[in-house]
Amino acid sequence: MNFSEEKNKEFNKKVTSKLYEVSIEDSKGLIHKLLNCEKLKSNIDLDYSETTRIRIRDVKEQNGYIFTSLTIYEKKASVSVTPVNNDDSDLYDIENYDKCHIFMTITDENLFVILQIDTKHPLSKLRRVFNVLGVDVIVSEKLNQDVVGKITRDGIRSISLSVETTKSDLEQATASSNSLYSRTKQQLATLFEKEKDDDEEYYGLLTFDRKHNPSLISKANLNPNGIIDELSEQFFITTTKGQVIKCSQISTQKDYFTRMYGSSTIKSDNAEEILVHYMNYLI
Known part of the structure; x- marks a missing residue:
């Protein structure tokens, strides 16, 4: 072995x-x-x-x-x-x-x-x-349903996405799926319109919370499985009790x-x- x-x-x-x-x-x-x-x-x-x-x-x-x-x-x-x-x-x-x-x-x-x-x-x-x-x-x-169950019980305060992308990737996102991650990239595309023409990578952390994105957080609390499946990338969730749950804890590994x-x-x-x-x- x-x-x-x-x-x-x-x-x-x-x-x-x-x-x-x-x-x-x-x-x-x-x-x-x-x-x-x-x-x-x-x-x-x-x-x-x-x-x-x-x-x-x-x-x-x-x-x-x-x-x-x-x-x-x-x-x-x-x-x-x-x-x-x-x-x-x-x-x-x-x-x-x-x-x-x-x-x-x-x-x-x-x-x-x-x-x-x-x-x-x-x-x-x-x-x-x-x-x-x-x-x-x-x-x-x-998904690890024990962890998803805890998120459901405690509720979601915010969702943070680690975004790693390029200009060409952002351009492709405008015509890709309607998932949360793709929509995030579509919004980011407007931020880089005046950047130089090379295809260097961009990095960032984007956070959705109850104050600024109440509709999204409400949707996430009603269906945590659905929103987690939409994310499907590097992210972490902060519960209403302040506990940070990383994507690695939610996946089965x-x-x-x-x-x-x-x-x-x-x-x-x-x-x-x-x-x-x-x-x-x-x-």
Whole structure:
């Protein structure tokens, strides 16, 4: 076994396994759809955005599930480094620079997922991956109902969203879904109209509260599950009792420990072992 549920000398790299629900209109199910997907094949590269691609590194079918590992990488990156001598360049050009590793065990109803390197906004990444594969599937968080129950009992005072976006992303948001997160980006778009034309990332924290957004907070209190599913990104909720509840506490997840591979990721085989254990643990 190449992992542990407790940190120890051999297994000291922490990884978080998360559970997502999926639904698909195909009566034969998601597994059948993916097995017949020409794009989900080992060593295939697909465009993820203008500057990044996806490499399908591994695809396995066994025991009623599919395991796959994918890499989101930048075709050519200028990486900042600390030079040996101050007179040397502090930028190093790297081709096929890995931005994110995604490991997934997939069933007809669920995704069991580990992200490495860049772990932010997992739901957005998963939805984009299936979009790139040409598979029409709805992916949503599997919520921890004990925590949702506490939010329902205590009530919501405010909702705070951590927004990480770019100008091109904001432009796409104006024509995208009507979720709270998309509407937030649509509103932010007007703030950057006079910014320079490059596509640098913007970061910010946007808070909705009872004083300034009474209709939204009222809606959230009537249906916490619905508003949480709309958020689906980095956020935290402050209850009327002043308790801060992070999105990581609301999602269904479990921490494991394994061996480090390189400086920031884990081996695909170890990820598969962890995800199969996590799947059986939840079942």
